[in-house]
Amino acid sequence: MKLSLGVILAIYLTGLQLIAVISVVLISYVSSENVLIDHTRSLLSDTGHNVIDHSKDFLEPARSAAELAKRLTETDIVDRENADSLEKLLFQQLKTTSQFSGMFYGDESGNFVYVMRSDDVAEYRTKVVRTFATGQEASFVWRDPDYNVVEREVDPLDVFDPRTRPWYRSAKESKDFIWTDPYIFFSSQKPGITAAVPVMEGDGTVSGVFGVDIEIEALSDFLAQLKIGQNGVAMILTRQGNVIAHPNSELIKVKNKEDTLEFVNITDINDEIVQAAFGELAQSGIASLGQEAQSEFEHDGYGYVSTVIPAYNQELPWAIAIYAPTEDFIGGIKANRIRNIWIAVFIALITGLIGLKVADRINRPVRDFASLAVLLSSGEVSTSDDIPETYRELKQASQTLLNEVVQRKAFEREYGVTFDLASRGMAQISPNTGRFIRTNAHFNDILGFTAKEMQGMKFSDILHPDDTDTYISFQYAVHKNVEYNQERRYLRKDGTIAWLRVNAILIRDEDGKPLHTVATIDDVTSLKLSEEKINELSRELSHFSRINMMGQMATGLAHELNQPLTAITQNADAALLTVSQSANPDPELIEILEEMEEQAHRGADIIRALRGFIRKEKGDSGAYDLNELIEQTLCLVHPEASVRGINILFKAQALPNAIGSRVQVAQVIVNLLRNAIEAIVVAELPTKRIEVRAEANNGMIKVAVEDTGCGVDPDIDLFTQFETSKQDGMGLGLAFSRSIIEANGGKLWCEPETEHSTKFCFTLPVLSMKQLENDNA
Secondary structure (H helix, E strand, O other), X not given: OOOXXXXXXXXXXXXXXHHHHHHHHHHHHHHHHHXXXXXXXXXXXXXXXXXXXXXXXXXXXXXXXXXXXXXXXXXXXXXXOOXXXXXXXXXXXXXXXXXXXXXXXXXXXXXXXXXEEOOOOOOEEEEEEEEEOOXXXXXXXXXXXXXXXXXXXXXXXXXXXXXXXXXXXXXXXXXXXXXXXOEEOOOOOOEEEEEEXXXXXXXXXXXXXXXXXXXXXXXXHHHHHOOOOOXXXXXXXXXXXXXEEOOOHHHHEEEOOOOOEEXXXXXXXXXXXXXXXXXXXXXXXOOOOOOOEEEEEXXXXXXXXXXXXXXXXXXXXXXXXXXEEOHHHHHHHHHHHHHHHHXXXXXXXXXXXXXXXXXXHHHHHHHHHHHHHHHHHHOOOOXXXXXXXXXXXXXXXHHHHHHHHHHHHHHHHHHHHHHHHOOOEEEEEOXXXXXXXXXXXXXXXXXXXXXXXXXXXXXXXXXXXXXXHHHHHHHHHHHOOOOEEEEEEEEOOOOOEEEEEEEEEEEEOOOOOEEEEEEEEXXXXXXXXXXXXXXXXXXXXXXXXXXXXXXXHHHHHHHHHHHHHHHHHHHHHHHHHHHHOOOOOOHHHHHHHHHHHXXXXXXXXXXXXXXXXXXXXXXXXXXXXXXXXXXXXXXXXXXXXXXXXXXXXXXXXXXXXXXXXXXXXXXXXXXXXXXXHHHHHHHOOOOOXXXXXXXXXXXXXXXXXXXXXXXXXXXXXXXXXXOOOOOOOOOOHHHHHHHHHHHOOOOEEEEOOOOOOEEXXXXXXXXXXXXXXXXXX
């Protein structure tokens, strides 16, 4: 559907405004989105550092308590050798700090004092391990908040040794304050961590280690209360990627193979978003992270922003990982963007209606110009009339159009005159129906129809009934933009046959749509009659050639029969001599023998007369141009081949002159070509082709004749006389041809054939320099 210029202008103006408004909205959205995403990254970073500060504050009492106990014992304010004094010190610090789950001291002798919170007998339980030369003893005391003893117990089987524990070994080795890796406390089944500090002697050796067990489940409670957008999540990770604090504390604990609880790794946590955000980072190693890492990712079609902040030091040996959906921060501007786009569309529609009115006013002179062009083309307005007033640009275009119309009409007149008065037949034919649209007088005269009669006929109506494929090939060629050029039989009005050469092309409009087929026609009937006469002469020449072959056959038969006739004559003479010398010769037998001898002599005389009659000279031998001779023989057989639709190809090369009998060699070439034509006709294959090649090599010229016929019967000896595969053949042509070639100093043979191909070859000697000098002399 083609739109008017007014509609196009209105659409253009409306679209331009719509694009401009939407572009401003999108640019504003993208810039606002980038600002908000940067703000989100900054917010996540600030939140992460807030979590770090809170975690430090949460863990700092444990460090302070351990350091205080260390200073008290190192300054002998508290006797570390006295278990009761140590128990009181540890009890007071445990009671005043709610996040502590236990405090303990172990020394180099294996003694151990451990005060912890309890849920069974009393609120606090103390474990004291004393080491003696004969072994060790473990005693337990349960106390209430006022330090009163509730119950005592001794366990002689307890073999706990603090020196073997990881916190003791790490503090002793570093000789400084240490944090252990977080783990699940066995008694409370809650996540926790141990802080340890060594007690030093004056000589720098370690005498013991104070430790504090602190539960860190409160960190998960803190993260659950943390507000990060609407759906943001923060968590705390170890160097190994284990999650030790999460808003949902149930997600961080899993059972291992020993059926004990341990922290879940971030790659195994039951949270797909966490795995998408930090799983790849955990696999590459969180411990190797040297600075804060921010990124963006997508999950289930939603965008997210994430950050990981490492804080591996004595104050906080962990990393903080946070993610949040970008929708929590830019959802509002997305909704605002959609609303602004709809506003832009509404404004564009209003301005489009206004633009339509303006465009109609602008387009009115253009419509007048278009109407003028249509009227000029149809001839309803004279080209001599004045052009109506319009835009300056359109006035120039109107004048140009007027000139084009004048030129077109002049061309149409010239074409019409050329078409009607052409010396060749011409016709316009419908490309779809094949109906004649227009024909000139010469074409009408060729077929004997009037112009009116031809306009009611189709191309197929004038075809010869035996050439049914003519119209199909005609339509195929013109619709494939291939020039059609064929000589076929057509029917005149009186029923006689006219041979016409039709050359046709398809005319299309500027859009490529077929308009009509233009055909030029030449009457080649007289030329065809001449070709038939040439063919007849060629057939007569062939007949004479075969008679000549019969003469050679007769010569061969005479030679073969002469010897038995001679033997018969000699035997008859011997028999007469024998009979005449007998005592009683039989007159009747003598008469018979004499008659036999007479008839034998008569037969010999007849054979000698026949040989004398058919004997001829070999012909003048001399130098000749073999290429020229081959081309002349091709002219002789070309009519016969073209009637049968056979194409003969001759690949000529620069050749020296051959020596021999030119006439005899011509007879051989004609015989081979006719044999090839007959083989192709019998085969009835789609490819009908004969190739003739000639080349010089080693003083000889080799000629090859190859056809696409039915091949050679393997049961036939080709060059034996009277051997043939033809129903009406005599089997003499190839035998005589070989004799002629050998008489001229060459050879004739048949090369092994391929599928649907037979090749006969012969050689002829080249004119030597000595022969050339003798000829010149």
